[in-house]
Amino acid sequence: MRDRIVSDLLAYHRARLNDVTPEAERPHPQNMDQLAARFGYRISYGPNSYLTPPNEITLARGLPRRARRVELAHELSHGLALERDPNAENPLSYEDVVRYLHASVPDMDEHLELLATAGGDELAMPAALVQAVLNRCGWNAQAVWEVARFSGVPLADALRRVVQFDESRRIAGVITKGGYINVAETQHYRLPVWKGQRMPEPHITLGEGVSVFPLPHRPSHRIVLLTVGQWEAA
DSSP: OOOHHHHHHHHHHHHHHHHHSOGGGTTSOOOHHHHHHHTTOEEEEESSOEEETTTEEEEETTOOHHHHHHHHHHHHHHHHHHOOOTTSSSOOOHHHHHHHHTTTSSOHHHHHHHHHHHHHHHHHSOHHHHHHHHHHHOSSHHHHHHHHHHHTOOHHHHHHHHHHHSTTEEEEEEEEETTEEEEEEEESOOOSSOTTSBOOOHHHHTOTTEEEEEETTEEEEEEEEEEEEEOOOO
């Protein structure tokens, strides 16, 4: 399960998103450039993407539209993690707290990048939209396609969002091309196959709880989602 500080950080992303989003727009994916402006950021372009505190984001030139959306959300997440309460006596950012409480992680920079990816998912694929898709589709492979379609993000990012959406769920998913696994995501479950390996017949390999969704107009591409059940911490 996520620890308290990570849960609080992601809740802060959702709260800040609601702060700057009119209530009628909240169930819908936001225009990321407008969201950046509402948060007070300017956008420029360069060879790589990065945040320059306090209020400038540089995006890599030439990113495809869907990848650009995710990249901008990622950099906005870095910015939200650096925000401080100006009214606090000793203001600390979430990044300050993470660096202190998670000091034992092997690679702090990589750790912060992973947190920014999770935070960016909260911005690019709002929880209300993901929940609405799951309510309609159920926990199956088609839900991944619908989250990607409605949110305007790459399929791999939508797979990660669905797999990580409910932290109590044992779940895994892959995206295959020509029978080989290109993308794999898991939570509280170990897949018997992994990226780069051939994906045998999913219903035989993975058993019950598996669903398969062939991508429209791309029959050699498939999304496979496996829901195992609820995960209980020891």
